[in-house]
Amino acid sequence: MKHLLTKCICAVLFTLITATGFTQIQNAHKVKPALFAKLPGTIKCTAAELNKFFAVAQGQSANVAFDNTLKTNGVITSNLAKFKNLQSLAIKLPEYNNAIFALSKINDENNNIIYSGRIINQMNSDAYELKKISADQYQLVKINLDDILQDCGHL
Numbered sequence: 449m450k451h452l453l454t455k456c457i458c459a460v461l462f463t464l465i466t467a468t469g470f471t472q473i474q475n476a477h478k479v480k481p482a483l484f485a486k487l488p489g490t491i492k493c494t495a496a497e498l499n500k501f502f503a504v505a506q507g508q509s510a511n512v513a514f515d516n517t518l519k520t521n522g523v524i525t526s527n528l529a530k531f532k533n534l535q536s537l538a539i540k541l542p543e544y545n546n547a548i549f550a551l552s553k554i555n556d557e558n559n560n561i562i563y564s565g566r567i568i569n570q571m572n573s574d575a576y577e578l579k580k581i582s583a584d585q586y587q588l589v590k591i592n593l594d595d596i597l598q599d600c601g602h603l
Contacts, residue, residue, distance in 0.1 A: 483572035491588040
């Protein structure tokens with residue numbers, strides 16, 4: 449009888465622990481909404497369009513318009529040139545759930561200008577990453593944030 453009671457208590461405890469763990473895993477993997485669902489997978493832009501943002505001072509408004517598909521306004525939250533070959537800025541986009549358009553202008557060793565950037569909000573499942581396709585042409589390519597950001601909420 450004593451062994452039967454011990455086995456029953458162990459079975460109940462095991463069931464409770466398993467159910468609690470399963471619930472925590474389910475809550476940690478909540479589906480994030482897509483922020484750019486209505487926009488295409490790629491948006492074309494030029495180096496000249498990207499360069500214009502670097503002339504806008506921190507706190508000023510910036511008109512973000514690429515390829516007749518992405519059209520919005522934002523505010524330059526930072527515009528820093530920490531090194532002579534690197535200038536970085538961030539544009540907050542209120543229309544897109546305060547996503548941040550982070551953009552950097554890099555002068556390489558041959559004095560070529562290269563742009564690098566992303567439009568991202570960690571509360572959403574998608575983002576855009578800037579890719580160079582030719583000397584003066586770039587594309588914002590839609591990416592899945594879960595592929596690049598690890599959710600540490602369940603650790």
